Amino acid sequence: MKTLTKRSRVAAWGVVACSLFVGGGDVWAQGPGEPQPAASPPASAQADAATQKAEKHYEAGIAFVKIDKWAEAREEFRQAYEGSAQLKYLAALIKAEIATGQNANAATHLRELLRRKPELDANTAAEAEKKFAELRAKVGEATITVNVEGAEVLVDGVVVGRSPLSDTVFVNAGRRVFQARRAGFVTGEQAVDVAPGSAPRVALGLMKDTGPGNEDGGGANKTLLYTGAAVAGGLALVGIGTFIGAVALYGPAEDKLDGKCESNCKEEFESLTSTQQALGYTSLFTGIGAGLVGGATLVYWMATKKSNDIEKGPRGGCVIMPGGGGVFVSGQF
Incomplete structure (x- = not known):
């Protein structure tokens, strides 16, 4: 042996x-x-x-x-x-x-x-x-928080659990890369210099991934956007149709007013003008409705898009550990 x-x-x-x-x-x-x-x-x-x-x-x-x-x-x-x-x-x-x-x-x-x-x-x-x-005394003991539940938490590419973590995470001293990822979200990442015996606090932020082709919708609910656009469009079509109908009745009403009828010109004129007014009011109100619904949909889209843009913008935070700390800024600039 x-x-x-x-x-x-x-x-x-x-x-x-x-x-x-x-x-x-x-x-x-x-x-x-x-x-x-x-x-x-x-x-x-x-x-x-x-x-x-x-x-x-x-x-x-x-x-x-x-x-x-x-x-x-x-x-x-x-x-x-x-x-x-x-x-x-x-x-x-x-x-x-x-x-x-x-x-x-x-x-x-x-x-x-x-x-x-x-x-x-x-x-x-x-x-x-x-x-x-x-x-x-030789390693760091990190407290990692994530703003989204159920996200995989990684340290230097190795999965250490899912958010929310029930325990602190021991990491070797040196520069460590902390990440959080979940389907439908852009991966959150932060690099931290970990000192021996330190207890860094790491906050990872995830934002919704709009993906290619979803830019126009931002973070908006597409069902609401499509429904609002459809209702506004439908009301606009009704308004246009009734307006055309009201205009189309203008000529026959004038004819009745000029006596170009065999009998009961007055009654026929009043009937035509009544119908014309009803169509006119319908056109007006449906036009207003289309404008209100369309405007509200547009405001909703712009508000959610702006909110999504803010999420993509710079974000800041801090890391505190014994004997010092630091500030981090991440996001799109």
């Missing part, structure tokens, strides 16, 4: 110790020694295909640790924990994340581990809390 380096032996023992911490071992500070075989899954779990698959990933992770391949081990432990939320898988994943410098992920999973504190022994819980405090 190939002789392990001292570093590899210590690392392997540390991970195996993670699998045994439920029984009272110290998860974070094991001394060097030969690796111990991983505990076999309970009989009830062996019948569960998902648990068996998780155990295989865990064992593969242990094998990678023995040859000092922590990145590959971390991936195996991640899949093991996703398949079965056993504490030994979670502890091994945390250990691998720390070994590969993924402090933010390790802090996130340590918080999850500590929320299961009743399942830990006193020594393990104390060591986990100590390590958690050390990691929090």
Whole structure:
């Protein structure tokens, strides 16, 4: 068998110790020694295909640790924990994340581990809390808010949840890019320089995506726009038609007034003029109605378009963190 380096032996023992911490071992500070075989899954779990698959990933992770391949081990432990939320898988994943410098992920999973504190022994819980405090001093703990519910929230392109987030998000120190996206909205984005131990507050704003071909409608309700335009157009047609009818009756009425009829010219003249007046009033009122409906529709369209333009305009906000802060401006200029 190939002789392990001292570093590899210590690392392997540390991970195996993670699998045994439920029984009272110290998860974070094991001394060097030969690796111990991983505990076999309970009989009830062996019948569960998902648990068996998780155990295989865990064992593969242990094998990678023995040859000092922590990145590959971390991936195996991640899949093991996703398949079965056993504490030994979670502890091994945390250990691998720390070994590969993924402090933010390790802090996130340590918080999850500590929320299961009743399942830990006193020594393990104390060591986990100590390590958690050390990691929090190295990373940022961001509070992310989004103005739209159900949006995917991403940090450096990795999804960390959906809005509204129930927890703060641990992020590595340095320049981080926060995003929120949801179908039908323009992605909100903000870049923040995160200092170690800081607690930045990040506000992401989403605005409705009008898309190509929707510019004329702005953010307006198209059903209302089309209905208003149709009603105004219909009233205008009625007004024009009745006006033409009223004008068409002008000649026959004049003929009756001049006596160009066989009998009852007066009665016929009065009947024609009465009809002419009714058509005239109908034309007037429908014309006014068409103008009012059309004008209201136009005002509504302009108001919603202006509101949409304002949403697309510059927006400002601030980021506050211990020892300083900053102002950000985003949007179209």
